[in-house]
Amino acid sequence: MFEYVAGAVVDSEAELTVIDKKIGDGDHGTNMALGFREVRKELRAKEFDSVNEVFHCVGMTLLDTMGGASGVLFGTLFISGIVGLTPLKAIDLAALAKIFQKSLTALKKRGKARVGDKTMVDAVEPAVAALLEAAAAGQPLAQGLAAGAAGARAGMEYTKQCVARFGRAKSFGQASLGLEDAGAVSVSIIFRAMAQWVQQ
Numbered sequence: 001m002f003e004y005v006a007g008a009v010v011d012s013e014a015e016l017t018v019i020d021k022k023i024g025d026g027d028h029g030t031n032m033a034l035g036f037r038e039v040r041k042e043l044r045a046k047e048f049d050s051v052n053e054v055f056h057c058v059g060m061t062l063l064d065t066m067g068g069a070s071g072v073l074f075g076t077l078f079i080s081g082i083v084g085l086t087p088l089k090a091i092d093l094a095a096l097a098k099i100f101q102k103s104l105t106a107l108k109k110r111g112k113a114r115v116g117d118k119t120m121v122d123a124v125e126p127a128v129a130a131l132l133e134a135a136a137a138g139q140p141l142a143q144g145l146a147a148g149a150a151g152a153r154a155g156m157e158y159t160k161q162c163v164a165r166f167g168r169a170k171s172f173g174q175a176s177l178g179l180e181d182a183g184a185v186s187v188s189i190i191f192r193a194m195a196q197w198v199q200q
């Protein structure tokens, strides 16, 4: 699944560059493509004994290759959720929802951003809420991930109404209104790809 996600992010480089150029420093597409190209390579080359190891590999690779604030934040999205978790041989919706819930908590703690600050948090939080709700309703993974992807997308769209309070976009102030946050777009791409892969 994450090989497919990595491919989707790599294919979105140009789109992400355009967005981060408008209200950032224009490096988000390059950063994400660099990180996820390496993720794809690592996932193809290595063997994993647990779901946890897969998450760890994705997060550590992003942390090591992307660098900067976004490397830490996207690394956190994949690493923090599995810290202290018993090794899983398989993943279901409830486990996936719990992992990303924990990651969201760590992401907010690390970056200090909350919903409405026009960051990736705006997309992660509704995605996690949708995953948890679907899991509580006993839905299958494909359906839950479709809901998660819809949540991420809605959160990404919501960033258009927000004024940036973090990252490079902060200096654009009111000028950031009407435009989506690049990191939120990336999160939306990631969850959409997860949903697509499971559906296929």
Ligand code: ADP
Pocket (backbone or CB within 6 Å): 020, 024, 025, 026, 027, 028, 029, 031, 032, 068, 069, 070, 073, 110, 111, 112, 113, 118, 119, 120, 121, 166, 167, 168, 181, 182, 183, 184
């Ligand atoms: P940089 O800002 O260093 O150029 P990128 O352009 O790769 O890094 O990533 C910027 C994205 O990182 C933003 O669009 C935003 O979603 C996310 N981001 C930046 N700062 C924070 C923060 N403090 N908390 C959460 N997300 C953040």
Ligand code: MG
Pocket (backbone or CB within 6 Å): 020, 024, 025, 026, 027, 028, 168
């Ligand atoms: Mg940038």
Ligand code: MG
Pocket (backbone or CB within 6 Å): 025, 027, 068
């Ligand atoms: Mg930068």
